[in-house]
Amino acid sequence: MKCCLVKWIIASTAPQGPDDISESELEMATVRHQPEGLDQLQTQTKFTRKELQSLYRGFKNECPSGLVDEETFKMIYSQFFPQGDATTYAHFLFNAFDTDRSGSIRFEDFVIGLSVLLRGSVNEKLRWAFNLYDINKDGYITKEEMLAIMTSIYDMMGRYTTPSVKDDAPFEHVEKFFQKMDKNRDGVVTFDEFIETCQKDDNIMSSMQLFENVI
Amino acid sequence: MAAGVAAWLPFARAAAIGWMPVANCPMPVAPRDHSKRQDELIILNVSGRRFQTWRTTLDRYPDTLLGSSEKEFFYNEEAKEYFFDRDPEAFRSVLNFYRTGKLHYPRAECIQAYDEELSFFGIIPEIIGDCCYEEYKDRKRENAERLQDDQEDKKDFKPPNMTFRETIWRAFENPHTSTMALVFYYVTGFFIAISVLTNVVETVPCGSTSQKDISCGQRYTVAFFCMDTACVMIFTVEYLLRLFAAPSRYLFMRSVMSIIDVVAIFPYYIGLVMTDNEDVSGAFVTLRVFRVFRIFKFSRHSQGLRILGYTLKSCASELGFLLFSLTMAIIIFATVMFYAEKGSSSTKFTSIPASFWYTIVTMTTLGYGDMVPKTIAGKIFGSICSLSGVLVIALPVPVIVSNFSRIYHQNQRADKRRAQKKARLARIRIAKKGSSNAYLQTKRNGLLNELLDLTASEEEQQHLNKTKSLLESQHHHLLHCLEKTTGHDFVDEQLFEQNCLEGALQPYRSRTPSTSSLEGMTGTCCSRRTKRSVPLPIANAPASHAHPLALTHTLPKSPGLQELSAINIQCAEKQIHSSSRSNLNMQTNEVDRRNCKQQKVTTAIISIQTANTGSPAEDGGHGLPNRGASVVTTTSSNIIKVSAL
Numbered sequence: 026m027k028c029c030l031v032k033w034i035i036a037s038t039a040p041q042g043p044d045d046i047s048e049s050e051l052e053m054a055t056v057r058h059q060p061e062g063l064d065q066l067q068t069q070t071k072f073t074r075k076e077l078q079s080l081y082r083g084f085k086n087e088c089p090s091g092l093v094d095e096e097t098f099k100m101i102y103s104q105f106f107p108q109g110d111a112t113t114y115a116h117f118l119f120n121a122f123d124t125d126r127s128g129s130i131r132f133e134d135f136v137i138g139l140s141v142l143l144r145g146s147v148n149e150k151l152r153w154a155f156n157l158y159d160i161n162k163d164g165y166i167t168k169e170e171m172l173a174i175m176t177s178i179y180d181m182m183g184r185y186t187t188p189s190v191k192d193d194a195p196f197e198h199v200e201k202f203f204q205k206m207d208k209n210r211d212g213v214v215t216f217d218e219f220i221e222t223c224q225k226d227d228n229i230m231s232s233m234q235l236f237e238n239v240i
Numbered sequence: 241m242a243a244g245v246a247a248w249l250p251f252a253r254a255a256a257i258g259w260m261p262v263a264n265c266p267m268p269v270a271p272r273d274h275s276k277r278q279d280e281l282i283i284l285n286v287s288g289r290r291f292q293t294w295r296t297t298l299d300r301y302p303d304t305l306l307g308s309s310e311k312e313f314f315y316n317e318e319a320k321e322y323f324f325d326r327d328p329e330a331f332r333s334v335l336n337f338y339r340t341g342k343l344h345y346p347r348a349e350c351i352q353a354y355d356e357e358l359s360f361f362g363i364i365p366e367i368i369g370d371c372c373y374e375e376y377k378d379r380k381r382e383n384a385e386r387l388q389d390d391q392e393d394k395k396d397f398k399p400p401n402m403t404f405r406e407t408i409w410r411a412f413e414n415p416h417t418s419t420m421a422l423v424f425y426y427v428t429g430f431f432i433a434i435s436v437l438t439n440v441v442e443t444v445p446c447g448s449t450s451q452k453d454i455s456c457g458q459r460y461t462v463a464f465f466c467m468d469t470a471c472v473m474i475f476t477v478e479y480l481l482r483l484f485a486a487p488s489r490y491l492f493m494r495s496v497m498s499i500i501d502v503v504a505i506f507p508y509y510i511g512l513v514m515t516d517n518e519d520v521s522g523a524f525v526t527l528r529v530f531r532v533f534r535i536f537k538f539s540r541h542s543q544g545l546r547i548l549g550y551t552l553k554s555c556a557s558e559l560g561f562l563l564f565s566l567t568m569a570i571i572i573f574a575t576v577m578f579y580a581e582k583g584s585s586s587t588k589f590t591s592i593p594a595s596f597w598y599t600i601v602t603m604t605t606l607g608y609g610d611m612v613p614k615t616i617a618g619k620i621f622g623s624i625c626s627l628s629g630v631l632v633i634a635l636p637v638p639v640i641v642s643n644f645s646r647i648y649h650q651n652q653r654a655d656k657r658r659a660q661k662k663a664r665l666a667r668i669r670i671a672k673k674g675s676s677n678a679y680l681q682t683k684r685n686g687l688l689n690e691l692l693d694l695t696a697s698e699e700e701q702q703h704l705n706k707t708k709s710l711l712e713s714q715h716h717h718l719l720h721c722l723e724k725t726t727g728h729d730f731v732d733e734q735l736f737e738q739n740c741l742e743g744a745l746q747p748y749r750s751r752t753p754s755t756s757s758l759e760g761m762t763g764t765c766c767s768r769r770t771k772r773s774v775p776l777p778i779a780n781a782p783a784s785h786a787h788p789l790a791l792t793h794t795l796p797k798s799p800g801l802q803e804l805s806a807i808n809i810q811c812a813e814k815q816i817h818s819s820s821r822s823n824l825n826m827q828t829n830e831v832d833r834r835n836c837k838q839q840k841v842t843t844a845i846i847s848i849q850t851a852n853t854g855s856p857a858e859d860g861g862h863g864l865p866n867r868g869a870s871v872v873t874t875t876s877s878n879i880i881k882v883s884a885l
Contacts, residue, residue, distance in 0.1 A: 079279045079296065083247030086339075105252045105718065107676045108730055118255055135251070142254035150257055157258045171262075178259065179726055185736040186728040198726070202262055223261055232260045232267040235721075236253050 058091035060132040069133070070140035077136065084132055092129040095119050109183030117174060121157040147233050148220065155219050165213040171199045247300065249711065253718050259725040268720045271713040283321035284335070289328040290321070297338050302709040304362040306338065330357040337363065345372035351379040366667045377660055408485035425541070428478055432537050435471040438464055439531050472508040475501065475534075496549075497540060504534040562637075566603075569632050573599045573625045580617040587614065598622075603629025679716050680732050 060066065066077055088097065095116065102115035122130050122138045141153050156162070160170045175195035182190055206214045206222045223229045260267070282298065284291040284306075301307040316323045324331070330349060334357060337343040345354065345368055358365055368376050402410070411421035442457030442464055457464050479501045486492035507527040539545035552559070574595035581589040588611045589595050598611040602625050613622045723729050731739070 075279070082294070083296070087247060101248050102252060102255075105249070105715065106722070107672050118258070121258070139251060139254055142257050151261070154258050154261050158261075175262065178262070178722070179728075181722060182726055182728055182730065185731050185733050187731040187736070187739055188728060189736075189740070190726075190728055194726075194728075198262065198264070201264065219261070228263070228266045229261055232263065233257065235260075235267055235270050236257060238270075238272075 058131050060091065066133065066136060070136050071144035072136065072140055080136060080139070081132060084135060092131055093135070094129045098130065106181045106183075108185060109181040111181045113177035113180055114174075117157060117160065117177060120160070121153070143236060147224075147230065150233050151220055151223050152216070155216050165215055166219070167213050168199060168203060171202060171214075172196060175199050175202075247296075249714060249718075253714060256718055256721050259721060263721075263725040264727055265724045267724050268717060270717050271710065283319075284331075285316070285319070285321045285323045286326055286328045286331045287324070289331075291331070291335055293335065293338065299711065300338060300341075301363075302711050306334075306361060308362075308709065310362075326357060326360065327353065330354055334358070334361050334363065337367075342369040343367050343372075344369060345376040347375060351376070351383050355380075364667070366664055373660070373664075377656070381656075405485050406487075408481060409487060412482055412485060424478075428474065429538070429541050431471050431474045432534055432541075434467065435475075435534050436532070438467045438471075439528075439534075468508060471534075472505050475505045475537075479505070497537075500533055500536045500539075503530050504537060507531055566632060569603065569628065570596055570599045573603070573621070573628075576621050577613065577618060577625070580621050581613055581615055584614045584618070589613075589618075599625060602626045604633060605629060675715075676730070677732060678712065679719050680730060682712075682716050683720075683730070 060081070063074060063077060066072075067074060070077070072080070085091070087093075087101070093101075098119045099112045099115040102118065103111040105111070119130065120126075122134050124134060124137075138153070141149050145153070155166070158166045158171060158174050160173060172195060175198050179190055179195050179198075184190075203212075203214065205226075206218055208218050208222070279294055279296050281292050282295050284293070298306045298311075305311055311322055314322045314324055329346070330353065333344050333346055333349075333354075343363065343365075355365065365376065411418055411424070415421045415425035443455050445453035446456040446459060479498070482498070482501075483489060483492060492498055507530050510527055536545075539549065571592075574592050577598060578589050578592045578595045581587045581595075589598065595611075598613075600606075601608050601611070602622060605626065607626075613619050719730065
């Protein structure tokens with residue numbers, strides 16, 4: 026009896042919460058998004074017609090409504106990393122793809138992002154990576170942003186690793202990164218510093234070419 | 241890997257570019273997709289009906305027939321299609337599974353035919369969607385039961401080498417397994433009946449001497465006593481035998497049937513102990529009532545009684561509610577009747593509790609007539625009482641009956657679902673673990689691949705890569721990139737635990753050379769020890785460590801060491817991974833170890849047994865020689881180490 030009373034009190038004082046969620050779910054379910062035409066996408070990206078068709082088929086199969094919201098995105102991405110927790114990194118990734126901050130990824134966002142990653146020039150890819158690390162998109166990567174990204178990457182490893190992931194491993198990694206990248210030691214990494222350092226590093230340059238033929 | 245996730249793998253791989261700038265180590269080479277074909281339509285000809293789908297649709301589930309190269313066996317060269325000689329109706333749901341990621345069970349389909357189709361196409365039934373899973377399981381159970389009836393004879397198959405005790409227990413539980421058991425079963429049944437009968441007949445008056453009638457029990461005391469003794473002896477023997485044979489005596493003693501047995505035979509023994517003491521004979525008579533409980537022993541012989549008992553038990557809440565509402569009504573009406581009849585003279589309604597009897601008799605429409613209201617008000621309320629009695633009694637009963645049947649079935653279904661859920665989750669967990677295990681397995685094999693990358697030709701590499709599907713190799717490459725980015729390697733749970741133990745015991749062994757943070761080796765003799773059972777990406781490391789060695793459970797083979805045992809009981813909490821390498825390095829088995837910053841890992845180590853893979857370099861390098869000072873410090877409750885000198 027008592028718990029029913031408590032629940033009722035809570036429910037009556039905060040009516041917006043559950044309603045909002047159900048409303049937004051309803052919106053998600055009814056709103057459909059149709060992508061721009063094939064020709065337009067062809068001009069915007071570097072994919073061929075057939076590639077766009079096959080990409081869209083896969084995309085539409087997973088998300089019949091034409092939009093990916095963050096929860097679905099996190100769930101999909103987490104399936105690739107069963108041992109760890111990929112949700113934080115997926116969140117950053119989602120923001121990197123959702124360029125217009127609409128809260129959902131449309132097919133155009135998806136394909137444009139992929140086009141940069143797979144068919145873009147090295148500079149474009151580096152620009153994309155910089156954009157990913159720069160969480161608040163202000164043009165500078167601070168140590169806190171980098172630490173957040175690094176922690177999320179280490180979270181994906183999970184518990185069972187060798188050697189064990191120490192608590193300060195992300196922090197040390199960030200320190201190394203900043204030592205390498207931050208040339209003028211002002212505590213932030215700008216895009217030019219980033220590009221410059223990466224272009225000098227052979228490892229990074231070669232690994233950028235790694236996923237050329239993914240599609 | 242799960243459903244349409246395969247479609248997103250290219251995306252996940254592309255997104256891995258985000259790791260590149262922060263990685264400290266070079267990335268591994270990506271698996272090459274030599275089959276550079278465009279997505280094409282595949283024709284699947286199933287007994288004449290042609291289905292068409294994209295190749296990538298089928299590739300989503302590489303561990304099924306259609307998703308793997310197994311379908312090449314069915315390729316028809318002339319018609320350029322895949323021909324399957326199977327049922328096209330069932331194939332529809334199979335193909336829809338690839339398309340939508342959900343497997344449905346068509347209700348019109350025979351369960352066995354469907355099962356066969358699923359197993360032919362390599363799809364496990366556990367992934368049937370929630371919408372159809374219950375129906376599928378129900379049908380499967382029905383079918384199994386139907387088949388089971390035909391195989392009842394198999395139950396009589398006696399497994400060999402049963403101990404005497406087990407034989408007796410089995411004889412008791414399944415009387416028809418052997419003739420002896422059957423005989424015993426009928427004998428006990430007979431004696432139960434005899435016992436109940438004598439209890440009843442005892443009280444019948446037979447013959448009369450002097451003024452009053454005496455019951456048969458008093459007349460033929462000796463005969464009845466002998467009968468009683470015989471019955472009780474049989475029951476006692478049976479109970480003791482059951483107690484002896486029961487696999488779990490404690491459970492047996494707690495069971496309802498055994499309690500009934502005890503209650504049935506107790507009065508006799510108490511009666512033996514207490515002689516004709518006048519004071520307690522009254523109580524003794526009461527005890528004899530308990531003898532009637534022997535009738536409940538019949539429930540072992542009757543299935544129906546057992547079911548009734550169980551259903552009453554499961555319906556208890558409804559019965560309780562009925563009782564409660566009845567009690568409320570009784571109290572109300574009794575009070576009203578009492579006050580209504582208070583005025584009239586020589587009334588039987590002397591008190592409210594006395595009115596209870598009237599109310600009950602009226603409400604259940606019995607109407608004995610021993611208590612009747614005399615005043616007008618009393619009669620009015622009395623009629624109201626009887627009318628409401630009809631309602632109060634009549635209404636809940638059908639509700640209870642239907643409730644009971646609903647609850648009964650629901651109970652069964654809930655248990656079913658719970659059992660199914662556990663199994664399904666376990667299966668999903670195994671599959672999930674299987675995917676990460678697949679990666680770890682591939683890593684061990686993949687070490688060879690990396691070597692070959694440098695030396696061998698392309699064909700050999702291709703050949704090795706063919707052993708797993710392209711999708712899998714791409715997924716593994718992705719995980720490998722993540723490893724390289726962070727500088728840590730994935731490892732499975734057992735090895736991880738073992739590494740922790742190992743690290744706790746030998747803090748001065750350096751580990752993977754590929755990690756960016758190399759701990760310095762404190763120079764001790766143990767650095768000579770060969771590595772064991774850690775999948776390190778070293779070329780000379782043997783790649784087949786199937787069994788992680790249990791460190792603390794094996795005894796040393798070298799005779800020199802004393803056999804002290806280090807019992808490390810680690811509660812696998814999350815804190816384990818914080819037992820960082822640097823902390824463990826500070827853990828140098830000296831006296832000053834207490835000064836170290838230990839968060840969760842305790843210090844005291846005694847000696848270790850190391851059952852190695854028979855490496856000869858063990859001699860002097862055996863971990864920690866016997867330490868005199870063994871300190872037991874538990875800085876946290878997670879790890880308890882016991883020291884022994």
